[in-house]
Amino acid sequence: MSNNHDKHADDHGHHELGFWQKYIFSTDHKVIGIQYGITALVFLFFGFSLMMAMRWSIAHPGEPIPVFGFLIKLLLGSDNASAQFANNIMTGTLYNSFGAMHGTIMVFLAVVPLAFGAYGNYVTPLQVGAPDMAFPRLNMVSYHTYWPGGLIMLISFFVPGGAAKSGWTSYSPLASIADHGQGIWHIFNGQTLWLLGMVMLITSSLFGSVNLIVTIVQLRVKGLTWFRLPFFTWAQFITAFLLLLAFPPLESAGIMQLMDRLAGTSFFLPSGLYVGGQALEVSGGGSPLLWQHLFWFLAHPEVYVLILPAVGIVAEIIACNTRKPLWGYKSLVFAALFLGFISFSVWAHHMYLTGMGTKVSTFFQLTTVIISIPSVIILTALMISLWGGSIRFNSAMLFATAFLPMFGLGGLTGIPLAFNALDLYLHDTYYVIGHFHYVVAPGTIFALFAGIYHWYPKFSGRMMSEFLGKLHFWPSFVCMNLIFLPMFIQGMAGMHRRWYDGGASYELSQAFIPLFQPLIPVFNAFLEAFGKNPIEGIRAIDLNLVMSWGAWLLALAQVPFIINVLGAWIFGRKAGDNPWGCTTLEWATPTPPPHGNFLKEPVVYRGPYEYSVPGADKDFTPQDEPPKS
């Protein structure tokens, strides 16, 4: 773990590239990975900011947004939309718009590009010992299709009428008929731009997934057999297949919705639809369910696109920081493969409420229950991996360990949703929002943070501050639970997911939550001690305040992270080539890895997790270390 590569790294420099070729139109997978990472983090922050504004409207309906109102005004440049935001008070339409864009941006522009675009690009080729991706120029094109897709989404805030409002699911008929403008606004409106942006994002992910699969299959170095691949690479491999095969049907659906909007077809518009009291002119036979099927055919596998890379990251970090081999490496791989396969056959569990028929519902109920088995295997294997290790709790490991219960909570709360009868009640309540956010926010996003702490020394050559890391972790951990745990309670009390006033105008949300009633005397004892008036009970709507404050504090909790990432770049301690003592190939490169990655082509002699091997001279044996003869 000395710096003996560093000198090499410097004079290994290839012919000098200009600024543009080096940082903007680079074909180096590491630069592209970092480009993806930075862009996606910006989108992550933006998507989160939209939600913070929405949380104001939920917690303080009808009150003007303090301080940040002017920023939102700025965002809504066009007269039309800023008229909606007169007096800085959130309107229902604007809330819908923010909600739809929050979902879209978080899923398609932030988390997937981070998990697959950034980590897949940066780490996977290193882990298979490749000099670069199989198609470096295609890789560049992929990034340069991704960000314009995002840009189109951002531009859509500024057109008359504002950004898309039909949810991230863009359900027709609403999405087919919303927002039609005159003249060029017929094309440049939020809903159409959403579709155009999506087509670009899908194209980008297609290039990316082809590239990654070919890289893993073709560029594995000598000795790196399939069952010597690190689990992270397996996870990326399966993720790439999901993206490759699940996204195109959404693209075809997107094309059809675009036809509905621009060419006047009615693929997704049923006969007998009345809009504003008038019969809609349709050509007959159109089906809103068709959209839902094509959408969820992507969007369920997409869920695994969001979590598999995260599980991969966590697995690497756990193995390295427990100094123990992963428990059940092969079962992890087979479970992930099985998960990938069967994720193509559960999609309609999102559609129980559509009346598609009991037989169909029963089928999807069955497959959904089956798919929970591999997920449980994965989680169990990771938990057992912790057993008996002397764990090194650095920032990466904190986030990785927190991932396990958070992801577990997200997963377990999904099981009731698998059952048709229960889902009829819980569908479209905050219960569902809580369920999938536990999976993606304290779940996947924690894993992504963990990955940043883990690999930062490799790609920057500097160590991050452990103190700031912990200052980032603990408040984030608390806030995440403050935001999402009450969602289950609200959801079971019947709170609908799209009430922009947080339920203020609905009686349902004013009822006391029975769960809390036994605790009320205890509360009151406290209140009395402080000379406050006693309360009768806690209403579902009261939880909104807790959750919203949780969200705003969560934003504050990211400050140490931002300081850490930027500060460590300049002030961080120099990192060696393998600061954590890991075994996989990405640590066998100079730090930071030069163009072409390895000084000489590595050869692999062993499996990925040979930690604390009895009789070895140190507590880890890198994959490329030749056996002692």
Place this chain on the structure above:
Amino acid sequence: MEIPYTVKNRPDTGVYNGKLGIWLFLASEVMLFGGLFAAYVFLRLGAPEGTWPNGLMNIWAGFGNSIILLLSSVFVTKTWASVKLNDFSGFKRNLAITMLLSTLFLGIKGYEYNEKFHHFGAFMKDPASPVGWSLQVTGHLLENPDKEDTQHLLLAADAYQPSDWASAPKPDNYHEIKENPALRFAHPGIEITGEEHHGEPVLKIAKDQIFRSSTFVPKYNSFFAIYFTMSGLHALHMIGGLVIFFYFWTFGSKMFHTNRAQFANRIEVTGLFWHFVDLIWFFLFPVMYLM
């Protein structure tokens, strides 16, 4: 380090990078067109019984195009063979023929599209009908329908279809209706002028009695919607292929002399794509023209 296996096959997988890449890409293309074929099935099953239009396509044009596309696939293979045999002029010739054939295909497709864009149909209002209209008449327009100063449009009608065609029992006087324009086009908004145009009766149709009307563009009915979407996407794939062929034929052909092994791979990979485009057409043709 150079990226390995761009020219040679990797021994344990038996392919070079580009070939695996194109197979994966084609797998995703199968899913793309699969989504659209699924939509076709959905729309067709969802259409009220008997209303799915049949016989609106020019079968001979479609059939001719099938042959042309098949031939072009043969010539792509010959192009690849020429590169392998180090026959530069053969390569140029075969690729040129491929491009000619595909241009011909697109020309015929354009002709078919144009034909459709000049056909016109109107759905006649009927407040009592659950779908809002009761009779569909199609034919050739004799006047621009968008002129604002007219309340009527003139149509040389060649077909008609009542909205309850499938559900209602066949009337006793079916044959009489078929022969007699006055019965066939019985609707308060339609006046039979008595004139004929190329043997078709000319109708004068009141615009305010029309529920909706258009030429045979995608919005006309769900069949045209899916037909134009799918054949349009297919045509876009062909145009993409043509651009790539053209590049190989002109600027890209330098590589023939500098790195023939990789050039052959490029042609092979593009050829695989072309066979796929061909294959899609062999699904499209029966589904759209014959079934």
